[in-house]
Amino acid sequence: MPDTPSTQRAFRLGVCGPVGTGKSSIIALLCRELAGELALAVVTNDIYTDEDARFLRAAGVLAPDRIRAVETGACPHTAIRDDITANVLAIEDLEDDFSPLDAVLVESGGDNLTATFSPALVDAQIFVLDVAGGGDVARKGGPGITGADLLVVNKTDLGPHVGVDVEQMVADAAASRNGRPVVALSRHDPDSVRALCGWVRLTLARFRTELFVASDPGPMAPHSHGFTVHTHTHAHPHASVVDPEYRSGAA
Ligand SMILES: Nc1nc2c(ncn2[C@@H]2O[C@H](COP(=O)(O)OP(=O)(O)OP(=O)(O)O)[C@@H](O)[C@H]2O)c(=O)[nH]1
Ligand SMILES: [Mg+2]
Incomplete structure (x- = not known):
């Protein structure tokens, strides 16, 4: 523990989206671009492996001990939405070990279109779609596509190869988001990275x-895993907010 903990904890930024859409690559890219100006750390989530963490350590974008894996043992959305304990502990350990941190990037293991982070776990979240997943995905909606703080339509360089009209896909995505931002991204396009x-x-x-x-x-x-039905009901209304005191550690 540091002698004098910082009064404000690190910014917690979640990155989620379906399998293989480029979440780890985006985290690697953000570390590569921003580590010179911001003190960063990363938590990855996976069911039984720490593969994402190993990928990021191998990418050499951050000191290896700043990248930690949470093995959820169940669908990753459970650990980012329903019981966030393991993630919060991993983030707090990083904050203690590397204080002061500017930001902790949290990757959800790849999951379906409706997986989103609890607002008690992250301050803001990026939802990632992949052009190669099909142009119509952007129209399908779901809370990540419509309500995440940022929607990334990723791998735009693949559009011509998979027969997807990227401009139309981005326009469809924007139309479903009520003014929230969309970034059309390719790691090969420096403007989009900026x-x-x-x-x-x-x-x-x-x-x-x-x-x-x-x-x-x-x-x-609502969905089920075998015999267990998850209804994910909440007592509070949605578009709810986290107590602002929480992020200063006062709660
Ligand atoms: N063409 C292209 N490929 C990309 C881009 N970004 C990522 N990829 C590739 O997409 C594949 C999946 O990338 P990951 O970053 O592992 O995706 P992920 O969402 O973290 O995957 P999971 O954690 O398994 O759900 C890899 O082969 C990447 O090299 C891009 O901008 N363009
Ligand atoms: Mg990944």
Whole structure:
């Protein structure tokens, strides 16, 4: 533990989205672009492996001990939405070990279109779609697509190869988001990388003001795992906010 803990904890930024859409690659890219100006750490979530963490350590974008894996033992959305304990502990350990941190990036293991982070776990969240997943996915909606703080339409370089009209896909995505931002990203397109980094800087700056509150994109759709039915009901209304005191550690 540091002698004098910082009065404000690190900004917690979640990255979620379906399997293989490029979440780990985006985290690697953000670390590569921003580690020179921000003190960063990463938590990854996976069911039984720490593969994402190993990928990020191998990418050499951050000191290896700043990257930690949570093995959820169940669907990753459970650990980012329903019981966030393991993730919160991993983040707090990183904050203690590397204080002061500017931001902790949290990757959800790849999951379906409705997986979103609890606003009690992250301050803001990026939902990632992949052009190669099909142009119509952006129209399908779901809380991540419509309500995440940022929607990334990733791998735009693949559009011509998979027969997807990227401009139309981005327009469809934007139309479903009620003005919330969309970034069309390819790691091969420096302008798009700048746009993503610009959003992260802006959101971090907003977090550091007293005006920032985490918003909830909405819960998982009801679903089942074998015999267990998850209904994910909540007593509070959605688009709810986290107590602003929480992020200063006062709660
Ligand atoms: N063409 C192209 N491929 C990309 C881009 N970004 C990522 N990829 C590739 O997409 C594949 C999946 O990337 P990951 O970053 O592992 O995706 P992920 O969402 O973390 O995957 P899971 O954690 O398994 O759900 C890899 O082969 C990446 O190299 C991009 O901008 N363009
Ligand atoms: Mg990954």
